[in-house]
Amino acid sequence: MRAAIVLPNWIGDVAMATPALRALRNHWPDGHLVGVMKPYVRHVLSGTHWLDEAVFYDRKSKNPNERFWGVVRALRARNIETIVLCTNSLRAGAMAWLSGARNRIGYARYGRGPLLTVALDSPRERGKLQPVSAVDYYLQLTEAVGCGPSPRRLQLGTLPAEEARAESVLQELGLGTNVVGLNTGGAYGPAKTWPPEFAAELARRILREEGSEVLVLCGPQEAETAAEIERKANNPGVRSLAKHATSIGELKAVIRRLRLLVSTDSGPRHLAAGLG
Numbered sequence: 001m002r003a004a005i006v007l008p009n010w011i012g013d014v015a016m017a018t019p020a021l022r023a024l025r026n027h028w029p030d031g032h033l034v035g036v037m038k039p040y041v042r043h044v045l046s047g048t049h050w051l052d053e054a055v056f057y058d059r060k061s062k063n064p065n066e067r068f069w070g071v072v073r074a075l076r077a078r079n080i081e082t083i084v085l086c087t088n089s090l091r092a093g094a095m096a097w098l099s100g101a102r103n104r105i106g107y108a109r110y111g112r113g114p115l116l117t118v119a120l121d122s123p124r125e126r127g128k129l130q131p132v133s134a135v136d137y138y139l140q141l142t143e144a145v146g147c148g149p150s151p152r153r154l155q156l157g158t159l160p161a162e163e164a165r166a167e168s169v170l171q172e173l174g175l176g177t178n179v180v181g182l183n184t185g186g187a188y189g190p191a192k193t194w195p196p197e198f199a200a201e202l203a204r205r206i207l208r209e210e211g212s213e214v215l216v217l218c219g220p221q222e223a224e225t226a227a228e229i230e231r232k233a234n235n236p237g238v239r240s241l242a243k244h245a246t247s248i249g250e251l252k253a254v255i256r257r258l259r260l261l262v263s264t265d266s267g268p269r270h271l272a273a274g275l276g
Contacts, residue, residue, distance in 0.1 A: 001031035003082040004075055004101070006056070006092050007041055011267030014044045014135055015154050015274045018035055020138035023150035024084070025050040027142070034078060036095075043182065044271070047157025053078075059091070064229065084141050085116075094122035105144050118144050135268060156274030158253045166253030169246065173215070173239040180212045181207035181258040184220040184229065186266035194264065196225055200232035202262070207237045213258060216240035217268055219249065 005024060008014050014037075024033060035041075035051040039061075042054055057071045064070050072095055075083070083096045087104030093112030096104040106112070108119035120140060123130040135152050142150060170179070184199045186192025203214040214233070218226035218241050227242035246254060255261060255268060256275045263269040 001028045001082065002034070002080050003028060003031055003079045003084070004034040004036055004078075004099070005051075005084045006057075006087055006095070007035055007037040008086050008134075009038055009041075011041075011044055012270035013086075014041050014155060015267075015270035016134040017138045018045075018048070018050075018155045018274060019135055019150055019152050020084075020086070020142045021045075021048070021050040022155060023139065023142040023147040024145065026150075027145065027147045032078075034075070034080065035077070039066070040248060044156070044252075046159050046162065047251075048155070051158075060065075071095060071132060071133060074100045075101070082145065084145060086138055086141065101202045104144075105141055107141075120144055120239045154270065154274035156252060156271060158256065158275075159249060162247070162249040162253040163256075165246070165250045166257060169241070169244045169250070169254065170215075170257065172244065174236075175213050175239060177257070179215050179258050180206050180210065180216050181215050181255060181263075181268075182229070182263040183217045183261060183263035183266065183268040185218065185225060186264045192264045192266055193225070196228045196232055199229045200234075200238075203229065203233045203238045204235060207235060214238045215254070215258070216242075217254070217261075218242060219251075220245065 032052050034053045036055045036057050039056045051185050055074045056066045058066045061067055080099050080101045082103035083101040085092050088107055088109045089109045090112045093115040097115040104116045105118040106116050107122050113119040123132045182199055184194040204210055206214050216226040223242040226240040230240040252271050255272050261272040
């Protein structure tokens, strides 16, 4: 079996798709599985072994091989037999249809039902979409493929180089083994962001009441806020990643070392779940 799975675009959603990836690999242990993904998604999945190959897709990429028609050509060249769509866009449906795959499994949304061979209905009640965990949403696709009931546990890994970098960063920050992480931001801006003064107060309480050091996590866009939290906490036991840029893979390795993560509903929350 030569199969492709079009992965979600967001870090947290990719982590929540790992039970589906594991189910597909168990279903086709000797198959060739191709992941179609945003370039940065490969770092979320580093250290896992469900996919045999990655095809990068970014419709705004300067590389024509990573845009729509480049990906269609790549899939056709690989003689994909089955394609599973975690994303819901009409564009993804068209990509599946043009790939030449005879089995095309996805949710029948945004008018793309006729492009699919197996078109699942999204959970609805009285015509309205119902909220459902992304884990279950993706696992329902694997059941449509023929996979049996599968564990819902998120599962991520890391690479040795990522682990080494994480160890180095924590040593540079002077942090030990009893560390609580704070993740206070989110990709949607203010709607998911905690006020720095609140986060600083929580960090001080963790130090005082739990006896744990605190590490404020951040991506490049949250570095300034993380540094502000560190300043407001005004305690050597509260440090941040503001001056220590980490890749997604390195951030996973940092999170793996935390005793506890306090987080908004954003990517690192799901990375932490996937790392136990």
